[in-house]
Amino acid sequence: MGRIAAPIGGFLMTIPAHVNAARQRQIINAIAWMVSPEAMKAHVKNGFPVAPRFSVCADPEALASSPIVRMVDQMARRNELVTWSRPPVPAFNLIERTLGREIHDAVFNGKAPKQAIRDAENEIYRSIDVASAS
Known part of the structure; x- marks a missing residue:
């Protein structure tokens, strides 16, 4: 009885250890902006079919941008999506x-x-x- 899961991909955003403290703050701010509800909503409105935040999927304007948004949101709520699916490749x-x-x-x-x-x-x-x- 395996579980059906659809991989949606994702990103692991990190900061290299050698980056100085002032630059680290800029990078943290950029990452925070990229994953903000406002940025996510803009991505969805411009054709990106997946909104990783439920708050964005609840926005009527975002939902109206594509029928895929609602479907993916429903799959996420049923825990049918995986965000870190590695292919079965030994290397x-x-x-x-x-x-x-x-x-x-x-x-x-x-x-x-x-x-x-x-x-x-x-x-x-x-x-x-x-x-x-x-």
Whole structure:
């Protein structure tokens, strides 16, 4: 009797340890704004079909923006959604760690985004090939 769940994805927003205190406050404020009811309502009104806050789903204007909003809200209230669904891939942690490091280098260390993605892809393939050969 397994439970049916629909993954909706999500984000884990963190602050790297090396960021100075003044910059940390700016990042915290930006994250707080991104998850605020006002920002969520704006996303829903502009076509994003999921509102992770029940308060936004209760807003008639947000509900009127798309029939999907009401359906997803009802699924969430019935606990039919999961927000952290990892695929059953043995190398998932390696892939996640590699992408995290390369994206960090692109955002904070000036690495070209295309190069970061290329490097991540090469490292992931290399690591998976080594693991599968053993």
